[in-house]
Amino acid sequence: MIRFIFKGVIRDKSRSLIPVIIVSAGVFLTVFLSSYFAGVFGDMIDLSARFTTGHVKVVTRAYAENEDQMPLDLALLEVGSLKTQLNAAYPDMEWVERIHFGGLLDVPDENGETRAQGPAIGTAIDLLSPGSTEIARMSIQESIAKGSIPSKPGEALISEGFAQKFAVSVGDEITIFGSTMNGSMMFKTFIISGTLNFGNAFLDRGAVFIDLRDAQLALDMEDASSEILGYFNDGVYNDAKALQVTESFNSSYNVPEDEFSPQMMRLVDQNELGQYLSLAEHMSSIFILVFVMAMSIVLWNTGLLGGLRRYSEYGIRLALGEEKKHIFYTTLLEAAIIGVIGSVFGTVLGLAGAYYLQTYGLNLSGMMDNVGMMMPAVLRSKITPELFYIGFFPGVIATVFGNALAGYAIYKRKTSRLFKELEV
């Protein structure tokens, strides 16, 4: 019987083509959009992790409360010792120091007088140590617009936008004014080794990158840093592991009465990233729910139209001795076959689309100039194992459910009444 039904489905295009197209389209959208959201949200989180949050972050309790102000006076002290302890306790993670500071960037003229001045957001990372992973982590090499990465102390990178605004170029001097960790005035001159363009206004606006050691010297932060970021060695954020590490660290180091005691935070505890992650996870469920409901209604109608068209066939089958229950059952079986075919097509198409967007991406850098969020300039989807079934089962379920609704009349009608209605 299954073979018989299958032949009917394949041969009767009006029975199968439209439902297959509808299911394929729905499954395609589910798979593709799920991969898109997984990719975009994943990239946003990854970007945040690489630039600001780490997979976990260690700061003082007081710094955590005032992080937006980049308060150097609340920075971590004795970070060398702390890093050694972190490396020993959590060997499957890499720990890096960073300093964030605000200040004024001053551009002198040929006489040493101020030619231009503007607010700068400074980031100090390990640029000069051999084997430093920070350059790769922050994609600095790929983001160099002009010049090169600092190769010696006293060099700095500034954003390309900043450079154009102040009409400075590689080799020019800039001076950064600010305050040290102890509150005294700081000014230090750097040579521009290169300019940066991350393609994101959030990262590019007023950005100055200098070496960590230069910053420690300039800001009186010997053996101190704003934060220590921890990254899993495989580069992938794992919330369960992060929670384990965080709880373990905080139980040993965090002292509620001491506002300068270090405290560790997970990625999801910072910048509302937890909500983004949760949204990314729920987005697929929302798609599936909407998809199943919409597809069921559409396929219900398709099933009704198909049923009307096949009234005569059902009448014949009743006359040939088929029970109406069996007709209903075979209608569902037929729907399942159509659902499987449509879902396979839809999944393949969705994966193909996802693969294309994952490989080539959608470059929106031209639209990102004024975007204040930390999000990637090139949006990419992400192919995950769930995509292979995330649309498939809803596709089959929606088809069967839609046809079950349409075929319910057959199941409930009295045989005699049905036969009369079936126009045999």
Next chain:
Amino acid sequence: MENHSIIKIENLVKSFPVGKGEFIALDNLSLGFEKGEFAGLVGPSGSGKTTLLNIIGSLDTPSKGKVMVLDKSVSELTNRQSAQLRNKHIGFIFQTFNLLPVYNVFENVEFALLLQKMSANERKKAVMDALEWVGLTEKVKSRPSMLSGGECQRVAIARSMVKRPEIVLADEPTANLDSKNSHNILQTMKNLNRELKTTFIFATHDEKVMQYLDRIISLEDGKVSKDEKVKDPKN
């Protein structure tokens, strides 16, 4: 012809609700059919021919009275039992052939057997035998759209006969056929009736059909107005 009653109808009443009242399609009708009969229900439209065929075929149930088909009371059959009765013992032939358009001749005839537990080889043999009876063995791969009206009705006959039923119910089987095809079809059914002892009951008002019947039951307003044996039916 064996003198064995396979259908007994006693005081059959079938009514349908119409508005607040009811329409009586069959009015206290009593009849019997014996194995191997080639009988016809004749009468004008609305006389109750098709309703009676549907009740004999257990597609409908009596409002009152008793209908026994192969010693089974139609009123007391469950859905499954009536489906089984149709599937194993009763064949239907319709005015408009009602072949399944997406299946070829072989598959249309085979469909009637798919509901029975038969092996593929058994089914194939039964289908080919049935197509041989109606002279269509060379058209097994053809779709209904490629066949003439007469050929389509032959396929319908093969489909109704493939399970070798005791009873075949034919509702206006020649209404869509020309004279030549009508005679061919009737000749085929007459041969099957003779060879397999299958009981054929027609609902018709076609004179051509009546020539072949060996019993003519006239219905009028749901009642039997005449029931007569034909002395020398066409063979």
